[in-house]
Every structure is written in structure tokens, then in C-alpha cells.
Amino acid sequence: MVLDPDHTEPERQIGPRRYSERLGVIDGAQLQAVADEFGLGRVLAAEPAPQGLFGQIIFLTTTDGEYAMRGNPHGHGHLTKERRVAQLIHERSSLAAPWPYLISEDTELFGWTYAVMPRLPGANGSEFWDAADDTQQVAIAATCGEALARLHETTSPFFGPYDFERDAFTALDDYPGWVVQRLEQCRTTCREVDALRAEDESLIDSVIEEGVEALAEPFEPVLVHHDFRPGNLNLRQTNHRFVATGVFDLFEAYLGDGEEDLVRMLRTVRTDEQRRAFLDAYTAHRPLRPGASRRLALYALADWLIIWGCGQRHHVWFEDDDTLRGTAGPIIDAARRAGSA
Structure with missing residues (x-):
């Protein structure tokens, strides 16, 4: 347990965890770096998505809200295409899609690019x-x-x-x-x-x-x-x-x-x-x-x-x-x- 200087209650440290075979082991400091990059606040919890064929999604709970991170994509074009499609749905359809769809070009943190988007309700x-x-x-x-x-x-x-x-x-x-x-x-x-x-x-x-x-x-x-x-x-x-x-x-x-x-x-x-x-x-x-x-x-x-x-x-x-x-x-x-x- 560590003490957050802005809070009086202790904060639980997120330890290393294998989120899926594809994503491998990721620790709390790496997830916090993702949150810092996109201004998402402090990471409170992280869980692998229960569904999904390739195990690419981690659900993040932060002080700012609920998010989904997609990692280790099938090539960087995987992310850019999903972003373009999500934008079209967001702009033209009454059905929600993950938007904004934010992509990081940084490969230093995990060895691959990744994207973060708001977690859909339900x-x-x-x-x-x-x-x-x-x-x-x-x-x-x-x-x-x-x-x-x-x-x-x-x-x-x-x-x-x-x-x-x-x-x-x-x-x-x-x-x-x-x-x-x-x-x-x-x-x-x-x-x-x-x-x-x-x-x-x-x-x-x-x-x-x-x-x-x-x-x-x-x-x-x-x-x-x-x-x-x-x-x-x-x-x-x-x-x-x-x-x-x-x-x-x-x-x-x-x-x-x-x-x-x-x-x-x-x-x-x-x-x-x-x-x-x-x-x-x-x-x-x-x-x-x-x-x-x-x-x-x-x-x-x-x-x-x-x-x-x-x-x-x-x-x-x-x-x-x-x-x-x-x-x-x-x-x-x-x-x-x-x-x-």
C-alpha cells in the first residue's frame, strides 16, 4: 500500500500481471504511464476483458472514468483502421462506438503500439x-x-x-x-x-x-x-x-x-x-x-x-x-x- 499525497486513504498498488497470452505481463507503472500520456487520471484497477478471441483488451478504471486499452495489434494499421471506422460510426450513426479512439505511436513502453478509448456502457x-x-x-x-x-x-x-x-x-x-x-x-x-x-x-x-x-x-x-x-x-x-x-x-x-x-x-x-x-x-x-x-x-x-x-x-x-x-x-x-x- 502507498499513500497518495492528494488523498488521505491508502492506494492499492497494481502489481505485475499476465493479462493474456498475447499481451504478456504488464505492471501497474506501465498502465499508469498510459493514463498519464492521455490525461486519464490515476489508475485504480485493471482487468482483462472477459471476451475476445485474441486477448488484446484491458479494462482500466481511473479517477477520470472507465476506459479500454487495445494492445499488441495485428500491425499498426489495425489501430488506424479501427479509429477511422469508429469515427464514421460516431459521426453518422445513432449507435455508439468507442470514441475518441486515441492511438499511441510509442513502442518503448510495451514493444508495440496501443490505443485507448472510453469503455462502452453495459x-x-x-x-x-x-x-x-x-x-x-x-x-x-x-x-x-x-x-x-x-x-x-x-x-x-x-x-x-x-x-x-x-x-x-x-x-x-x-x-x-x-x-x-x-x-x-x-x-x-x-x-x-x-x-x-x-x-x-x-x-x-x-x-x-x-x-x-x-x-x-x-x-x-x-x-x-x-x-x-x-x-x-x-x-x-x-x-x-x-x-x-x-x-x-x-x-x-x-x-x-x-x-x-x-x-x-x-x-x-x-x-x-x-x-x-x-x-x-x-x-x-x-x-x-x-x-x-x-x-x-x-x-x-x-x-x-x-x-x-x-x-x-x-x-x-x-x-x-x-x-x-x-x-x-x-x-x-x-x-x-x-x-x-
Whole structure:
């Protein structure tokens, strides 16, 4: 215990701690240096975020408030892209995002750059989802649909990816070609690890052939999160109602067709009632366009190819006798039905 000269009560010293495999051991003096750099006051507590695939987030409690620090990013562009996306959401959407998103260029403190942002209110949506009964999951699904519609208030005059060198999104002129190109890149990744059989290749070809014309249906580009699901939302529960308090994990985002953001949530829901609640809440604000069933089937396939390729490369998630056709078929069919409804 040490005595803070500005306070009469003793202050608990934060000792060294391994916050995650990726972040390693960090001590209290390093965290205080982060707070000093951005004028956040005195660090009172620090805890690893309970969710997150890569263990990059530490929640900081300081005398000035609650913050999140993202460390050891996937290259410095990881942080600059998230900052740009958070700014777009902050400026154009009624759904909150972590803002201001402050980046430190200093690599002396940890060996990598890092970012600090206000901690969003509420708790991680996956915690609510996993603890909910069937009725509550229907309500959460509806909340997610409304939240996605609010996120898609972030519109753009063009579609395209983020350019790391320019720290800006770049306009493209062939949307169907871009979608098919991204899907073919995922197919190539799967081929590299010998993860596709002849029947899998046939499935991919048929879904592309069926859906490519529907990709040409005109749309207003929006910010596509590309990993939209309860685990990347914060929620707050009031009585029997759930409210989305913010969205995060923004690194996969690009400007494109908002319908593409439906497919991961459609894979998350477990019942037709949950699926309808999600879609009804979303389409009340943003109706689906003609050809949605064919587009959603193609988007679902493209998204599953990412999961399939990663799982096959690292030998996780799937059994040895699983096939792309066998695992993707029900997902594609569910997306097709959702588009038809």
C-alpha cells in the first residue's frame, strides 16, 4: 500500500500481471504511464476483458472514468483502421462506438503500439445471450436487428475497402466483381490446405452462378461491420427489454451492401422465432431488396468459407469427416429462406 499525497486513504498498488497470452505481463507503472500520456487520471484497477478471441483488451478504471486499452495489434494499421471506422460510426450513426479512439505511436513502453478509448456502457452481448432463456433470446435477437439498422445509418456515396496507406476508404466501381473476387480469395485459401472436395467446388460454383446477377441490384452503400453478432455489441437490460449501448471490434469493416451484415447473426440464432425477430427489427428500418435470397445465400457461403478455411488450416472446430458442403449447406439454406421471407 502507498499513500497518495492528494488523498488521505491508502492506494492499492497494481502489481505485475499476465493479462493474456498475447499481451504478456504488464505492471501497474506501465498502465499508469498510459493514463498519464492521455490525461486519464490515476489508475485504480485493471482487468482483462472477459471476451475476445485474441486477448488484446484491458479494462482500466481511473479517477477520470472507465476506459479500454487495445494492445499488441495485428500491425499498426489495425489501430488506424479501427479509429477511422469508429469515427464514421460516431459521426453518422445513432449507435455508439468507442470514441475518441486515441492511438499511441510509442513502442518503448510495451514493444508495440496501443490505443485507448472510453469503455462502452453495459456488458458484452454474448454474456446476455448465453445466459438468456428462449424468450429472452428472441428479445436480444430483435435488439440486434435494431442495432444493425442503426449501425447502417453510416452511409457512403461509394463502396470499397479501407486503404491503410491513405487511412481512408477507397471507391471501387464493380460491386459484383469485388464480391466474387473476395469469395475466390477465400476459395484459394481453402485449396491451399486441401480443404475442398469436388462436390464442395461444385457447390461454390452453383451458388455464385445463382447469386451473381442479384449482386447488381442497386443499393446505398453502408458501413458493413462484417462480424456483427451479440459478442461484438454491448447491451443493457431494463426489466424485460434489452438495449444496445455500443458496437466494437471494427477491424473487418468496409463499405458495401448492408445485407451482408445479416449472415453472421442468422448463423447465431437458433430458432425460426429468433430469426424472424432479428429480421423484422432490421427490415422495419431497412427493407431487403429484390433478389435478397440469392444474395444472402452467396454472402453466407463467402462468410463460411472464411470459417472453414481457418478451421481446416489450424485443425479446429470441425471433425475429420466434415465437408464444406455438409457444413455450409444448412447455413446457405437458412440464409436463402431469410431472404425469401
